[in-house]
Amino acid sequence: MDVPPHTEILNTSSVLTDCDPRELNSDGAVLLRDGTREVMAVAVERQMGRDLEKRLTWPAYLVNLHTRLKCPTLLVVLCPTEALARWCSAPIRTGHPGFDLVPLAIGPERMPVVTDPDQARALPELAVLSARAHGGTDPRTLRAVVEALDSTAGDNRAF
Numbered sequence: 001m002d003v004p005p006h007t008e009i010l011n012t013s014s015v016l017t018d019c020d021p022r023e024l025n026s027d028g029a030v031l032l033r034d035g036t037r038e039v040m041a042v043a044v045e046r047q048m049g050r051d052l053e054k055r056l057t058w059p060a061y062l063v064n065l066h067t068r069l070k071c072p073t074l075l076v077v078l079c080p081t082e083a084l085a086r087w088c089s090a091p092i093r094t095g096h097p098g099f100d101l102v103p104l105a106i107g108p109e110r111m112p113v114v115t116d117p118d119q120a121r122a123l124p125e126l127a128v129l130s131a132r133a134h135g136g137t138d139p140r141t142l143r144a145v146v147e148a149l150d151s152t153a154g155d156n157r158a159f
Helices: 052-069 082-088 117-122 124-134 139-150
Strands: 028-034 037-046 073-078 104-106
Touching: 037 052, 052 073, 082 104, 117 124, 117 139, 124 139
Parallel strands: 037 073, 073 104
Antiparallel strands: 028 037
């Protein structure tokens, strides 16, 4: 690895606990389990615009989730436009070799169009995301999501 040009080397604190009162919270998180074993965790972000601060915190989301759950972790970023999805999916360089984060950004082009009521009832979460991504251009996705919500248990509808 090439070390960048520099003029000075200083000792710095080796305490890596972040006692800053700032909280790091993703918009959502999902845990996949196989029996009682955690097999994967997914941090979910909804991104509505370019936010450079988020690009600094997303690696911390994954490291903190990985440390807490002791399983592989992913970051999925949901974007309303393809341009924003391209921006969000640009690699976040941490500086450590092989430790760059390339967020899994999903824009409308990568979001399936769910119009079949049976598919919507089977995968209501996907139906909601599809309606959000395509409802403005394909009203069938809106009808499908209504079908999905009508068949979803009342206590799960808000989620």
